[in-house]
Amino acid sequence: MKKILSAAAVLPLFTWAQSAYAAQPTPWQTRFQPAATGIMEDVIWFEVYTLWFIIPITLLVMALLAWVMIRFRASANPTPSRTSHNTLIEVIWTVGPVVILLFLAIPSFQLLTAQYTPPEEPAITVKATGVQWSWEYEYQNDDNLSFSSFMLQESDRAAAGKEDVEQYPRLLAVDNELVVPVNTTVRVLVTASDVIHAFAMPAFGIKVDAVPGRLNETWFKADREGMYYGQCSELCGKDHAYMPIAIHVVSQDRYDAWRAEAQADLGNAYKNLTASAESREDTKLAAAGN
Template structure:
């Protein structure tokens, strides 16, 4: 057996060993749970093996030439400058390989972009730093549209310094750190779901690896992508676009359930939406308790848990907003502040949450204003001037 064949066989054996071991490991592309994701995985593995063969032949020839035709063995170099036959071969063969890979790749891309004949539609909107999901009713009845925000779960919020410990120094000991949410997206198994992906503020990216779904969420644009999941389960993803300081804290969680369970869940959400906002009056103690929880969930990332602010995010301790009229304070939370990092929370939070946050901020950390906002106050402010 020639030296070239020995080298080629050794490199091939090593590549087979490594790739065979990698195929079942977490650092290889995951196969996923949809027809599309499985086809993507298969095409990925075909491309990998093509690269292995090319690598073996290329580096085998290179190492063989370096060894067999080294100066000490062949002191008189060859006189030829090129070979037309060889140049034709190494031009035609890569062209054939590219065409052979391009045909199935283009076919798969066309299939991935075909969202026609979908069974249901969900609007996915990225916010800094959360996701909004809106189920668009197929009968075009807005009263049946269900929408909600999906935020990083409370347990992860307490430990998002990303140091492996929470703020008190306690080690993180739960499995889905930074990959759990308070309100997951729920879809039925075996149904073709079309996602309309957009953004409210900056560019985000909706990515669920198990579905082979990845689509940019761009302000002012609506992108389409779809999936059909055949296996019930919980599948996780993340925002795959660097979208700001809390980019790493807006995970995606999708619950794929049987049709009957989905129908029951949707019916409860429709009834919840039709019941209207909770405008019940709260005591100061209730508002402070609810406000602390809501503040830590939605506001502490920027203004800090102690209200002292951080960089471009101003302190709330004795600030003009706190010292000013409470209606102006409500206005800032509902509508945000143009030209600053303070975004509008009027669509993101309920009237009860906004009232509790305003009350908490005005009476925490030594502010002690003594006044309070009620959910009805927020509701009246948001609907002021609207026609009945």
């Protein structure tokens, strides 16, 4: 049942994700962003699963309220019943909710456990530090690569090679994205240097508070390449709305090339990575047109 509901919920989103370069909010969006990880697919499935309980319960309660208001209004029922005890009804409204809560709690606990349990030892560990109002990233390995990520200013688009607003949307695009390889388990250590922030990436199904003096941990394993956007999700000051998160998921070869070049020249490494992404997107669109 889970697989059937998951496929039904994710299929149109997956189709959209194949044709789009970036997973980002859209105008009048009412659904989730396309899932880019197995965890987010499970989140979408669980949301659909809970609706099979929520909608019937809501309709039942509305119907009962309407029936009570009409059937037992003063004009239709001038002498109200003084019944104060009904064993059958009391058993039903006690056992029924308990059973429903069990059906909701079991998959909920399973999802929560999966969110905190990587399927394998993470190959990459990144420390993300929230700062008013940007993010600092530090790869936790021998070369110790670190950099800051600020929201991309409109005046800097041309120099960064990010003039396409559809791919690099206003208020979401950044100067330096967090770059990770596809199909790789990534551990993210989240903290803050000043006030409480929150590291959230909707397409990955992750959201964790960044608390000063504390390290919180999350993980993701993106299963398709692309640019993914999130934002700080904890009110953190006057520029809270201008603190986006961008994660660029690339192939292992492109990641290795970017990582090697970033050690010597971070700015040039990003320019080459952006140019490479543009070239791949043009090639994909040309192939689709043919």
